[in-house]
Amino acid sequence: MPIDDVTSALVRALARYLGLHPQASDTAQGIARWWLADQAPVREAALLRALEWLERQRLVERVSAPDGRVRFRRSDAADGADWPTRAARALAGLPPP
DSSP: OOHHHHHHHHHHHHHHHHOTTTTTTEEEHHHIIITTTTSSSSOHHHHHHHHHHHTTTTTTTEEEEEEEEEEEOOOGTTSSSOOHHHHHHHHHTTTOO
16 A cells, blocks of 8 residues: 655664664654654654554564553564664565565
8 A cells, every 4th residue: 555755754763773773662752752852843743653564574673561551563573684684675665574
């Protein structure tokens, strides 16, 4: 399923970040503030679309913390792979390497 340009750009930015920081985990608000600090301000709805897309690709997973907040992190299923390449292939509609 194709995604819009804003979502695609956010997916690429998240892929770069998680490629460099594989243990990172944060809420959508924390991701917007810290992971994407060098980007223009990000609308939460657009960020959630990108995170949900990555989740459907099994590259990101959501974890509910005891405090009830939802955090996002790199999926265990994606470990061991060239994560940014895998995300780029998914964006292009190609199968994982």
